[in-house]
Amino acid sequence: MKAEAIIIQRPDHQSPAQRVFFGLATLVAWAFWVFLWLPLITLVAWGFGFRTTYVEMFVQSRGKGGTDLVELLLLAAVCALIVIAWSLYNRFRYGGRVRRRAFRSIQPDETAHAMGTTESAVLAMRDARISTIEFADDGALHVGEIRDR
Known part of the structure; x- marks a missing residue:
């Protein structure tokens, strides 16, 4: 069987149950793929000091615990909002303009x-x-x- 034969080119011809089944199968496959990457993600997180932060904030109770975490998440959200606002500003300012010159057709x-x-x-x-x-x-x-x- 050719690989093209098993690929569904027209998903609108599938029944809703088939679409849900294949969507769930895809979700499970992606979840398994992410699961396979978890050791590397853990190693990178450990390298950046996230484990040390967790031990200092929660295990040894040196900080204010959850309050520190909430403050950190709020700061991250503010930074994300600033980046989003800046990108929207640039999109509205420069979005519809074509700034490249058209090429001359060579005969x-x-x-x-x-x-x-x-x-x-x-x-x-x-x-x-x-x-x-x-x-x-x-x-x-x-x-x-x-x-x-």
């Missing part, structure tokens, strides 16, 4: 002149499926093989 005669060949050769290369251009030792371009298949 076949200009290409032929630059390559040192004829315009018919340039048109044949443009329309062919496979074109080969060879460089001489002096850097000049030479049209090689032109094939339609």
Whole structure:
């Protein structure tokens, strides 16, 4: 069986039960994938000192515990809101503008002149499926093989 045969190209032809089943199966697969990454995530978190923060705040009770955590989460939320506000400001200010210049269309005669060949050769290369251009030792371009298949 080909791989294309088992891929559903038109999910609107599925029954609602099939869509729910395949959605749950996808969710379980992604959850398992994340589960496989947990040791690496733990190692990175440990490297950044999150475990030390937890031990200092909750296990040894040196801080105010939950109050410190709430303050930290509020600061993170404020930082996130600032970044979101800044990105929305930039989107409204610059969002609809096209700031790139349009490219000038290069005609076949200009290409032929630059390559040192004829315009018919340039048109044949443009329309062919496979074109080969060879460089001489002096850097000049030479049209090689032109094939339609």
